[in-house]
Amino acid sequence: MLLDDAYANGPYIQGAETYPPKWQAAATAFRAGLKERAEIGVPYGATDRQVFDFFNTQGPSNGTVIFVHGGYWKAFDPSVWSHLAAGPLAAGWSVAMPGYDLCPDVRISQITGQIAQAVQAIAARTQGPIVLAGHSAGGHLVARMLDAAVLPAPVRDRIKRVAPISPVADLAPLLQTSMNDTLGLDAAEAAAESPTLTPKPKGAAVRIWVGADERPAFLDQAAALAQAWDVPQVIVPHKHHFDVIDALDHAGSDIVRFLTGANA
Template identity: 55%
Template sequence: MELDDAYANAPYIPEADSYPPRWAEKARAMRGKLGAANRARLGLMYGHGTRNASDLFLPLRRPEGLLIFVHGGYWLRFDREDWSHLAEGALQNRWAVAMPSYDLCPRVRIADITRQIADAVTVAAREVPDVPIRLAGHSAGGHLVARMLAPDMLPEDVAARIARVMPISPLSDLEPLLRTSMNADLGLDAETARSESPRHQPKPGVPVTIWVGAEERPVFLDQARWLAEAWDAELVEEDGKHHFDVVEGLETPDSRMLQALLDL
């Protein structure tokens, strides 16, 4: 369809096919290391479905905060177990990290996934009480963490603990996706595309940093800028980064990305 190529990332990233298996291998090693050290609580259920579960990784000492990371994949693919390695940087800064999975389209609709992530955030907050919470998500995950700032999305006690949100290469306006072939699985119509678009939410009272790779497809730069303008939020375009490697800053404890996310 009209915008299929505009929203296609892999054809424009060198060796794109190599990224998912490398992510999975690094994530597997991370879970093994933390599991052996009794610092991984895997498969914590937040709902009744098999994918309604989170992995919780713990730092060596009492957590100073809780980072919840939501993965992307156009709401159609991937799992929390593909991204465990991205917990490394926050763990080294003494933050606990929760990573939820969620049901995928077309089995469910995006609005269902939004509600699932709200449930996942709520359960994770209760597993790690009395500390500030920061939310980060990549691509579709960036959309989902941004949606958590909509009014009445989270319980008041949980919302009050959120100290910063970082949508990374987010999809902030879903209406263009109506003109892509993937909408056959997403099942969006004009009304739901608008209601699920963070761009059209009220400006939040929580600090937001929107992060995007400077080498990303033009539509992802647009999506990030639209959200920054709508929310009057900080926007960082990281030089030399594309859609697949822009999240790598989460692995490094002193990266610019992690410094901004955790206010280090």
């Protein structure tokens, strides 16, 4: 369809097919190294995919980073991304990675509700501040958590910082893609689920990340959210849609320092 190419990442990334197996291998090794500090498949909802993985710090935790994975709401699960917890863990922050049911079994609005349920379950078992990060579709989902109607105020008030990474923040263009055969969006849901059309959130600090070498559509999406919410964006040189998330596994990276408040 008209915008299929605009939202296709793989054809424009050299060696794109090698990334998922590399992510999976790194994630598996990371979990094995944590041993009992990795709690895998903690349920928060009724289905098999409504679980989160929780990675505990060695000592007292400074707070909890919740990372929500991408995949256009129709692919992947938390087991592919465990290694991205390394940076926050090294900085003394626990990390939770929720899964969710995928389209077409559910609608995107239902996935938003599931992530809200997961955030509440994670909040109930933790103390201290919560920060959110999400990549691509996960960037959309963490941005949605700042809508005043999505989370109860006591949970939302604990969210101190949010980093949507390469987010899909305006869903209307997806109506003109063949992937919408799977997503099942209509104009009303696309508008209701677009963070660019919601008021600027209060309380939490928001900073948007995107790779300089990403598809123009993703650069436009990040810029649109930054403008709509009047928040900063970081355009990372020489990074594309698949490797812009790599910095999460380094405690000293700019994004981990932002999430953990080290450069506040």
